[in-house]
Amino acid sequence: MENDSLYEITVYTENQVGLLSTIAGMFTRRSLNIDRLVVYPSGIEGVHKFKIATRTSASMARAVVLQLEKKVDVIKAFYEIDDERSSREAAEVRNFLSMRERQKQ
Amino acid sequence: MLTGAEILLESLSARGVDTLFGYPGGQIMPVYDKLYDYSDKLRHILVRHEQGAIHAAQGYARIKHAPGVAIVTSGPGATNVITGIADALIDSTPVVVIAGQVASTALGTDAFQETDFIGLTTPITKWSYQIRRPEDVAWAVARAFHIAGTGRPGPVVLDFTKDAQVGQALYEDVKCDFIRSYVPVPEVDDKLIAQAAEMIGKASRPFVVFGQGVLLSGAEKELAAFLDKGDIPAGSTLLGLSALSSDNPHYAGMLGMHGNLAPNTLTQHCDLLIAVGMRFDDRVTGTVATYAKQAKVIHIDIDASELGKIVPVELGIHGDAREVLSRITAAMKPSVRDSWMKKVVSECKAIEKDKVSDPEINPAEGPVRPGEVIARVAEVCGGDAVIVTDVGQNQMLAARYSRFCKSRSFISSGGLGTMGFGLPAAIGAKIADPSRKVCLFVGDGGLQMTIQELGTVMQDSVGVKIILLNNNWLGNVRQWQELFFGKRYSFTRMMNPDFAAVAAGYGITTVNVEKRDDLAPAIDRMFSDDAPFILNVHVKEEDNVFPMIPPGKSVDKVMLNNKDWFEYGE
Ligand SMILES: Cc1ncc(C[n+]2csc(CCOP(=O)(O)OP(=O)(O)O)c2C)c(N)n1
Numbered sequence: 001m002e003n004d005s006l007y008e009i010t011v012y013t014e015n016q017v018g019l020l021s022t023i024a025g026m027f028t029r030r031s032l033n034i035d036r037l038v039v040y041p042s043g044i045e046g047v048h049k050f051k052i053a054t055r056t057s058a059s060m061a062r063a064v065v066l067q068l069e070k071k072v073d074v075i076k077a078f079y080e081i082d083d084e085r086s087s088r089e090a091a092e093v094r095n096f097l098s099m100r101e102r103q104k105q
Numbered sequence: 106m107l108t109g110a111e112i113l114l115e116s117l118s119a120r121g122v123d124t125l126f127g128y129p130g131g132q133i134m135p136v137y138d139k140l141y142d143y144s145d146k147l148r149h150i151l152v153r154h155e156q157g158a159i160h161a162a163q164g165y166a167r168i169k170h171a172p173g174v175a176i177v178t179s180g181p182g183a184t185n186v187i188t189g190i191a192d193a194l195i196d197s198t199p200v201v202v203i204a205g206q207v208a209s210t211a212l213g214t215d216a217f218q219e220t221d222f223i224g225l226t227t228p229i230t231k232w233s234y235q236i237r238r239p240e241d242v243a244w245a246v247a248r249a250f251h252i253a254g255t256g257r258p259g260p261v262v263l264d265f266t267k268d269a270q271v272g273q274a275l276y277e278d279v280k281c282d283f284i285r286s287y288v289p290v291p292e293v294d295d296k297l298i299a300q301a302a303e304m305i306g307k308a309s310r311p312f313v314v315f316g317q318g319v320l321l322s323g324a325e326k327e328l329a330a331f332l333d334k335g336d337i338p339a340g341s342t343l344l345g346l347s348a349l350s351s352d353n354p355h356y357a358g359m360l361g362m363h364g365n366l367a368p369n370t371l372t373q374h375c376d377l378l379i380a381v382g383m384r385f386d387d388r389v390t391g392t393v394a395t396y397a398k399q400a401k402v403i404h405i406d407i408d409a410s411e412l413g414k415i416v417p418v419e420l421g422i423h424g425d426a427r428e429v430l431s432r433i434t435a436a437m438k439p440s441v442r443d444s445w446m447k448k449v450v451s452e453c454k455a456i457e458k459d460k461v462s463d464p465e466i467n468p469a470e471g472p473v474r475p476g477e478v479i480a481r482v483a484e485v486c487g488g489d490a491v492i493v494t495d496v497g498q499n500q501m502l503a504a505r506y507s508r509f510c511k512s513r514s515f516i517s518s519g520g521l522g523t524m525g526f527g528l529p530a531a532i533g534a535k536i537a538d539p540s541r542k543v544c545l546f547v548g549d550g551g552l553q554m555t556i557q558e559l560g561t562v563m564q565d566s567v568g569v570k571i572i573l574l575n576n577n578w579l580g581n582v583r584q585w586q587e588l589f590f591g592k593r594y595s596f597t598r599m600m601n602p603d604f605a606a607v608a609a610g611y612g613i614t615t616v617n618v619e620k621r622d623d624l625a626p627a628i629d630r631m632f633s634d635d636a637p638f639i640l641n642v643h644v645k646e647e648d649n650v651f652p653m654i655p656p657g658k659s660v661d662k663v664m665l666n667n668k669d670w671f672e673y674g675e
Contacts, residue, residue, distance in 0.1 A: 014286050018223060018233075025228050066410035072232045072252055075286040100285045 002057035007079050011050040012042055012093045014073040023050055026068055032056055044093060106273040109239035110139040116246035119278045122174055124148045124536060126158040130178025132218055133205030135270035150565055153557035155182050157529040159189025163198045164533030167516050172199040172253040179205040180218030188523055190260045191229040195520030199258035201249050208268040209237040222264045231259030237266050239274035247281035256289030257408045258321060293424035300420055301403055302436035304377060310446055311337045312375035314360055317344035318382015324427035325512045331434045336442045338450060340368025342383050344519045347509035357450050361389040362654050363501040366663060367453035370673040372397050373661040380404045382426045385415035395659040405429050460665045461651050472645040473621055475574040479506035481628055482544055490542035491534050495527030495551030497581035499574045501650045503546040525554030531569045532561055544570045549601050550579045559611040568635040576646050577601055584649045604641045615639040
């Protein structure tokens with residue numbers, strides 16, 4: 001059996017109504033208890049950020065993140081045991097968005 | 106200026122939509138009122154229950170390879186399509202559901218026929234959106250079709266408030282082929298392609314398992330070319346059927362619980378398992394703990410969350426099946442494989458024919474067996490018909506004994522297993538392509554779940570051929586009760602109506618078949634024209650579908666009948 005740890009799942013999304021319940025539903029479906037939930041503007045224009053802490057295994061955290069990323073209005077999702085790397089994540093989101101901007105042209 | 110209702114209909118036409126399956130009611134009446142003026146552009150099929158509308162849209166979508174559209178009123182109209190939305194999500198079927206909603210000013214007040222339809226459908230849609238202003242209609246429709254039909258397809262809901270339907274706005278068609286947070290077709294790194302080609306080159310017993318992803322990406326030719334060049338055998342999931350023609354020399358048969366012996370055996374004896382556009386459903390894998398443990402796994406799928414979800418993979422390729430297969434084929438060396446796998450396939454086929462198929466499709470005496478009905482229909486149609494099934498024994502047997510020579514010829518509810526899916530899905534399929542024969546195999550239980558759609562068949566003269574495998578039981582459940590619940594037949598016996606009399610009420614011809622000698626002439630009569638027809642065959646009542654991998658068993662431990670088991674190498 002894999003060990004459970006406290007994971008911080010970070011989700012960057014478009015600013016659309018209803019995303020909170022979409023995201024929360026993903027946790028309920030897998031019977032994951034949400035220990036902490038914070039929603040705030042990410043610092044990137046028009047992009048929201050959810051931070052959700054939950055106690056689970058690495059493979060479950062990965063599966064949830066991949067299924068969250070499937071949602072149309074979710075830009076990127078990450079999971080980490082600690083949240084030290086959130087600035088690196090933000091950089092990754094910026095890169096992704098500018099790549100998409102280039103692909104659009 | 107146009108009303109929101111008119112903008113909806115204009116935007117649908119602009120997307121190439123020509124058929125809507127629907128049912129009117131209070132909160133969608135402004136749209137229906139305008140639809141009256143659009144009958145030259147948009148054909149509306151009036152179903153008899155909204156579940157019929159969504160399943161018909163699904164059947165239509167599977168044939169057209171484009172989103173099907175269902176249109177319903179708020180409240181009960183909307184909740185009646187929920188089963189079909191869940192079905193479309195799990196089976197990756199593109200559908201757009203347009204539901205009426207109370208005026209935006211009344212939202213949240215428990216107004217008459219108000220339900221939180223977005224809230225109800227969020228977990229079972231690919232995307233859902235409430236349109237509250239006429240200005241947003243064109244944008245929402247364009248976005249809905251883009252999302253439903255691209256990447257891994259799925260259902261989308263548009264919840265359309267009444268004030269947005271009657272309010273006015275300027276109409277200009279909106280295109281949508283780009284959403285920055287949504288990447289429908291990911292780019293695939295050359296390194297992964299090279300790695301796959303190398304793994305295939307090194308393997309001595311590679312085996313391909315493919316699913317509906319091949320059909321959805323239009324990769325039928327690429328799959329066949331890949332199998333040819335690599336000399337690799339392949340097995341199909343239920344929903345992958347018809348992606349490869351039944352007589353393709355590399356085709357080993359259907360995978361899973363009621364699949365063929367050969368592909369299930371190869372799964373447990375290959376050294377490289379190459380999964381293409383399939384998701385390792387538990388009906389395919391049996392117990393995952395022992396599934397293909399000896400093999401390395403390459404998994405190709407357009408949905409990244411499928412890679413490694415059930416079966417650990419050595420190489421996951423997140424991409425479109427058609428592109429990935431053609432690039433791997435180009436990168437790999439042609440091979441001629443040792444004959445071991447070919448020997449396994451032919452031995453398995455011989456055993457299955459002898460122990461299961463022959464007794465089922467060529468019985469000398471006794472009641473008519475469902476398998477012989479399906480085999481006979483397959484013979485007459487020459488693999489050319491669209492085969493639609495309901496759920497249960499009829500479904501598994503139709504999958505086993507039908508033959509396919511054209512792609513996109515098998516329509517069934519796989520992931521959700523929705524009884525009642527068959528009749529409306531067959532209606533949708535026939536409307537999508539009237540030039541093809543559409544044969545529905547259905548049980549007496551499933552037919553009665555949506556039997557009201559015979560009214561739709563009547564009103565629109567939909568020439569579906571309904572083959573009722575009538576055993577007076579909920580056969581599939583009865584089989585499980587017989588095998589795993591000590592023959593305790595708890596509420597699975599069905600007292601049935603006189604189906605011919607019911608059909609006569611709808612003006613649909615029915616022929617009842619009780620004796621074997623009457624079967625072939627009745628089938629010939631059924632296909633003598635293109636009119637709706639019910640062939641009500643009284644089949645053996647307590648019959649079982651074999652081979653069967655009992656739940657919790659490994660896929661190479663197979664029941665051949667009530668007493669004999671098969672495991673390769675014994
Ligand atoms: C809506 C729904 N309810 C219940 C079931 C469970 N179920 C699966 S197969 C089956 C029996 C089907 O009987 P019938 O339609 O007569 O077909 P047969 O198996 O005899 O071919 C049942 C009840 C289901 N799949 N779908």
